Amino acid sequence: MILAAVLLFGVVVIGWFSPRLLGRLTAGGISPGTALAWWLLTALGVLAGGLGAVLLLVLPDHGPAPAITRVLHDCWAAVGHSGLPALDPLAGTFAGAAVVFAAARLxxxxxxxxxxxxxxxxxxxxxxxxxxxxxxxxxxxxxxxxxxxxxxxxxxxxxxxxxxxxxxxxxxxxxxxxxxxxxxxxxxxxxxxxxxxxxxxxxxxxxxxxxxxxxxxxxxxxxxxxxxxxxxxxxxxxxxxxxxxxxxxxxxxxxxxxxxxxxxPARFPEKVRAVAGGTLALLAPPALAAGLMFSAGLISCW
Structure with a gap:
C-alpha cells in the first residue's frame, strides 16, 4: 500500500503543480510542437501513474510492490504497508470504483x-x-x-x-x-x-x-x-x-x-530537447515516487 500511496502522491504533485511550470516553459520560447508534446505527455504520465497506483492497490499482494520495496533496502520493512493490513481491501475497493466511474464518464x-x-x-x-x-x-x-x-x-x-x-x-x-x-x-x-x-x-x-x-x-x-x-x-x-x-x-x-x-524548421538541439523533456514529463510521477521512496529508505536506516 505504501508504494501505491507514494505513486499517487507523485501523481497529485505533478497534476496540481505542473501547469504553472509548463506555462512558463511555453512562454520561454520553445517551439509550439515541443510545448504541445510536453503538455500531452505530462497528462499521459499523470493518467498512467494514477492507473498504476490503483492497480497496485487492487492486485493481490499489491503486485510487484513487495519485491520493489525489498530491493530498496531491508530497513524499508519498518515502514512497509504490512502494518496496516485492514486498510488494503478498503483502499483497493474505493480506488477501483473511482477508476470504473472515471472510465465510464470518459x-x-x-x-x-x-x-x-x-x-x-x-x-x-x-x-x-x-x-x-x-x-x-x-x-x-x-x-x-x-x-x-x-x-x-x-x-x-x-x-x-x-x-x-x-x-x-x-x-x-x-x-x-x-x-x-x-x-x-x-x-x-x-x-x-x-x-x-x-x-x-x-x-x-x-x-x-x-x-x-x-x-x-x-x-x-x-x-x-x-x-x-x-x-x-x-x-x-x-x-x-x-x-x-x-x-x-x-x-x-x-x-x-x-x-x-x-x-x-526545428533544429537538432531543439529536437533533442523535445524528446528529453517529453520523456521527463511522461515519467515525472513515477520518478518523483521513486525519489521519495529512496529518500525514505535512507532516512529509515539512520
Whole structure:
C-alpha cells in the first residue's frame, strides 16, 4: 500500500503543480510542437501513474510492490504497508470504483463528441457533393458563399477545409495561401484529434488542474504550430497580415509569437530537447515516487 500511496502522491504533485511550470516553459520560447508534446505527455504520465497506483492497490499482494520495496533496502520493512493490513481491501475497493466511474464518464463523453463530429463531417461532405465539386487533392476545399472571412478545417478520415468567398475577397493571393496552409497544417498534424482528446479529458477529470487547463493549452499551441508551418512557407509577415485581416482566435498571443520567434524548421538541439523533456514529463510521477521512496529508505536506516 505504501508504494501505491507514494505513486499517487507523485501523481497529485505533478497534476496540481505542473501547469504553472509548463506555462512558463511555453512562454520561454520553445517551439509550439515541443510545448504541445510536453503538455500531452505530462497528462499521459499523470493518467498512467494514477492507473498504476490503483492497480497496485487492487492486485493481490499489491503486485510487484513487495519485491520493489525489498530491493530498496531491508530497513524499508519498518515502514512497509504490512502494518496496516485492514486498510488494503478498503483502499483497493474505493480506488477501483473511482477508476470504473472515471472510465465510464470518459467513454460517454468521447462517444458524444464522436457522434457530433461525425454529423458535422457528413453535413459538410453532403454540401461538397451537392455542389458538384470534384477536388482530387488530398484535402479538398469547400468554398461557401459567405461575405464573412471564414476559414476552418475538419480532421479525420474525410478531412476537409472550409473557406468563404468573403475570405478570398478580403485577402491577397499570398495571404489566402498562407491561411490555407495554416489549415492544412492542422489536418496534417492531426490537431483536431489532439484537441478532442484534451477536451474529453478536461471535461471528465476537471478536478485535476493539469487536465482542466489542458484543453485551453492544446487549442492555443496547435494554432501556434499551424502558424509556424504557414510562416515557414509564406513568411511570418504574410501570416501576420492575414491574421490582422481575419481577426482569428487568440490573435494577440499569436501575433506576439510570430514577432518574437523564428518560423524556420526545428533544429537538432531543439529536437533533442523535445524528446528529453517529453520523456521527463511522461515519467515525472513515477520518478518523483521513486525519489521519495529512496529518500525514505535512507532516512529509515539512520
Amino acid at each position: 467513454a460517454v463523453s468521447s462517444a458524444r463528441r464522436r457522434k457530433r463530429s461525425a454529423l458535422l463531417h457528413r453535413r459538410h461532405l453532403d454540401v461538397l457533393r451537392l455542389a458538384g465539386i470534384r477536388d482530387e487533392r488530398p484535402i479538398p476545399t469547400l468554398w461557401v458563399p459567405d461575405d464573412r472571412p471564414i476559414a476552418y478545417s475538419l480532421g479525420g478520415r474525410h478531412s476537409l477545409i472550409v473557406a468563404s468567398r468573403g475570405l478570398a475577397g478580403r485577402l491577397s493571393a499570398r495571404e489566402l495561401n498562407a491561411v490555407l496552409a495554416h489549415e492544412h497544417a492542422h489536418v496534417r498534424g492531426r490537431h483536431h484529434f489532439l484537441v478532442a482528446c484534451a477536451e474529453t479529458l478536461g471535461r471528465t477529470l476537471r478536478f485535476v488542474p493539469l487536465l482542466r487547463e489542458l484543453p485551453g493549452a492544446v487549442r492555443l499551441l496547435v494554432e501556434l504550430a499551424a502558424d509556424r508551418s504557414a510562416a515557414a512557407g509564406h513568411g511570418p509577415e504574410t501570416v501576420r497580415s492575414a491574421l490582422l485581416s481575419t481577426r482569428g482566435g487568440d490573435i494577440s498571443l499569436r501575433l506576439r509569437w510570430l514577432a518574437e520567434h523564428s518560423s524556420g
